[in-house]
Amino acid sequence: MEFCDECGSMMKTDDGVWVCDNCGYTKPRDDAKEAAMTTTQGQEETEIIDVSDAENRGLPTTEVHCSECGNDEAYWYMQQIRSADESETRFFVCTECEHRWREDDH
Template identity: 65%
Template sequence: MKFCDECGSMMKAEGDEWVCGSCGYTEPRDEAEESAMTTQQDQEESEIVDMSDVGEEAMGPTTEIRCPECGHDRASYEMKQIRSADESETRFFTCTECGHKWREDDH
């Protein structure tokens, strides 16, 4: 993956050049530089994990919160940093009754 030196947008390989779709800037491709890039083909596929038979104790911590789908008052949760480091974490909930998933951000 290469980013445009002019505007910062992601560039696409077209023949022997990198072309920016946003501003039109072009740059010659460099074989040595590209050989160091990681491609999707180089990465292993992740497996889908079936959690339907996992007991509640293995689902992680739970908290008392009302599910917006079924009204149940318990959900498992996890917290992830998905924005910049100076922003608070996002909380992801999964209802222990119906399996509905939702997220909660601090604004």
């Protein structure tokens, strides 16, 4: 994605140049710079987080009831599991039995 140097609007490509639809500014495309740009392709994969050593990783704890063992404390972390325009999901890991659940599971 490229932004206009004149007005800041998002630019589009047209026959080897970047063109601003808002103000008409144009500039040549730079293949090396474009190759380094981050794209959204392939970002559907979710990262797997190993929480087996949650205490050693410094995860925060909160007071929440574990349905498996009845403990009232769990580690928690946030993770983006849906598209970027949706809020993150909070996950819990019981400090006693290591049972795992999402905030919306209860």
